Amino acid sequence: MHAILRQACSSRSSALLRPQIMRPRVFRAPQLSRTLVTKRYTVEHEAVEYDDATGLGVVCITDHAQSSLGDVVFVELPVLGTKVTQGDQIGAVESVKAASDIYAPVSGTIEEVNEALASQPGLLNKSPEDKGWLCKIKLSTPAEMEKLLTEEAYKESWESV
Amino acid sequence: MAIWRSTSLLRASLALRRAPAHASFRGLATSAPSELKKTGLYDFHVSNEAKMVPFAGYMMPLAYGDVGQVASHNHVRTSAGLFDVGHMVQSIFRGSTATGFLEWLTPSSLSTLSPYTSTLSVLLNERGGIIDDLIITKHAEDAFYVVTNAGRRDRDLEWFNQRLAEWNAGEHGKKGPVEMELLDGWGLLALQGPKAASYLQSLTSYDLTQLTFGKSAFLPIEGFNLHVARGGYTGEDGFEISIPPSQTVEVAELLAKSPVQLTGLGARDSLRLEAGMCLYGNDLDEDTSPVEAGLTWVIGKERKENGTFIGAEGVRQHLKDGPPRRRVGLVVEGAPARQGAKIFDPSTKEPLGAVTSGIPSPTLSKNIAMGYVLSGWHKKGTEVEVEVRSKMRKAVLTPMPFIKPRYWRGTS
Numbered sequence: 001m002h003a004i005l006r007q008a009c010s011s012r013s014s015a016l017l018r019p020q021i022m023r024p025r026v027f028r029a030p031q032l033s034r035t036l037v038t039k040r041y042t043v044e045h046e047a048v049e050y051d052d053a054t055g056l057g058v059v060c061i062t063d064h065a066q067s068s069l070g071d072v073v074f075v076e077l078p079v080l081g082t083k084v085t086q087g088d089q090i091g092a093v094e095s096v097k098a099a100s101d102i103y104a105p106v107s108g109t110i111e112e113v114n115e116a117l118a119s120q121p122g123l124l125n126k127s128p129e130d131k132g133w134l135c136k137i138k139l140s141t142p143a144e145m146e147k148l149l150t151e152e153a154y155k156e157s158w159e160s161v
Numbered sequence: 162m163a164i165w166r167s168t169s170l171l172r173a174s175l176a177l178r179r180a181p182a183h184a185s186f187r188g189l190a191t192s193a194p195s196e197l198k199k200t201g202l203y204d205f206h207v208s209n210e211a212k213m214v215p216f217a218g219y220m221m222p223l224a225y226g227d228v229g230q231v232a233s234h235n236h237v238r239t240s241a242g243l244f245d246v247g248h249m250v251q252s253i254f255r256g257s258t259a260t261g262f263l264e265w266l267t268p269s270s271l272s273t274l275s276p277y278t279s280t281l282s283v284l285l286n287e288r289g290g291i292i293d294d295l296i297i298t299k300h301a302e303d304a305f306y307v308v309t310n311a312g313r314r315d316r317d318l319e320w321f322n323q324r325l326a327e328w329n330a331g332e333h334g335k336k337g338p339v340e341m342e343l344l345d346g347w348g349l350l351a352l353q354g355p356k357a358a359s360y361l362q363s364l365t366s367y368d369l370t371q372l373t374f375g376k377s378a379f380l381p382i383e384g385f386n387l388h389v390a391r392g393g394y395t396g397e398d399g400f401e402i403s404i405p406p407s408q409t410v411e412v413a414e415l416l417a418k419s420p421v422q423l424t425g426l427g428a429r430d431s432l433r434l435e436a437g438m439c440l441y442g443n444d445l446d447e448d449t450s451p452v453e454a455g456l457t458w459v460i461g462k463e464r465k466e467n468g469t470f471i472g473a474e475g476v477r478q479h480l481k482d483g484p485p486r487r488r489v490g491l492v493v494e495g496a497p498a499r500q501g502a503k504i505f506d507p508s509t510k511e512p513l514g515a516v517t518s519g520i521p522s523p524t525l526s527k528n529i530a531m532g533y534v535l536s537g538w539h540k541k542g543t544e545v546e547v548e549v550r551s552k553m554r555k556a557v558l559t560p561m562p563f564i565k566p567r568y569w570r571g572t573s
Contacts, residue, residue, distance in 0.1 A: 071232075095230070099497065
């Protein structure tokens, strides 16, 4: 998501960051499991929880992002049915102090948006990775998930800053 | 009254964590980048869990502990907050021709100002553009206390020094030269909010009901004798207290007790914008005249016609012909419009101007903004559109201040 947080991360040596993204973490559905829910992160502080049974990825901002932003007062959500490419700006989160863009963590189609955020933007602070979810994307390229950060790698991306 | 772009603040606060890494490089550099300065209260802020951020050349508190900006803002509107504004530049102008000197640098009527009274004013360049906005307090014909913006420190001081040299070299200087004393390192604290007066009254024998908005006095405060000006930058009743360097921490500790809460730059910006007050660098700059900025009221009545101040010609032209554009308040639907958002004619989509400051207002729960529009589009109720993230949002011109100020003007 937003440029502000991105700034903090990108100011580190990007050479250091890239190998983390590419780190060959195992991401393969065990053969016997019918569904597998996987959660991955971006350095821009979005998270996506992908369910391979439905093909849907639930997009949210991380708890770290909400605590940096402060009180969220307005959330702009993407339009239903929009086709997005990984990295496209799909919305924005506004706190009193700043506006922050949200980027699509994966490519696909916007299948659902969290309408509750229109009247309760504070859900983003209270429950950023659950009740404060932003939208659901039908993934067009599920392999993109593999290139996103694991929770561990995501934490490293800002903790060491 | 200080330079700060809200969108860059969080960036700054996160960037702060990198400071140690930078510090080691800085030590090796032959020409070190200008170091950030600290006010006398730096350690006090840190011990109060402040998030310190670079601002106008200083490390300043953005917020304290886990108190969010909205909670902090609301506390000032309902109770009282204490702000460290010690980064601002305090100075004294002395000399028998000091009134004349400052009336040359500003369009204010200072000769008719009563002693121990303050006024907002503007330093103008030769074209009538605003070099800085400032508060001038008259102590006597030959002594003025002036507060200018930290972010304009270098520009202002160079301007003051050049004009002083010019003034003192001429016929005025022969009558009595003017000197400027910089109160470097002095503290400046703003105590703001509806409970500010009752709190301060508990610390002084001076009857604060006599100190009305815009007045100042030296007050005995728990053994200290401090210059206190009634006013501020929040739209609330309040005081700005100037403190000698050696006493600043002690006075801050005295003033920061319950119900007073320490308040950072974040809330300071949303409070001042609700009060319709300008932030130099956002809402004012050297290409903007006081007439465009809606600050015609700072120009003394008798000085409009034939006052001989720097920039008078440009100002008079705007007074006579009307300014090409005007500062206005806006209420924007949907997304908050921030600095730089463009303003359009809703029917022709012609550009009309731009937003210079904008936030979701914590008090009003509406998106408020100020900006400049072409003359003719400045009347209240006019409907315009503001572009935020490539989408047009409806907006209505709304008189400022957005909230009703609660200055203490005395019992009536």
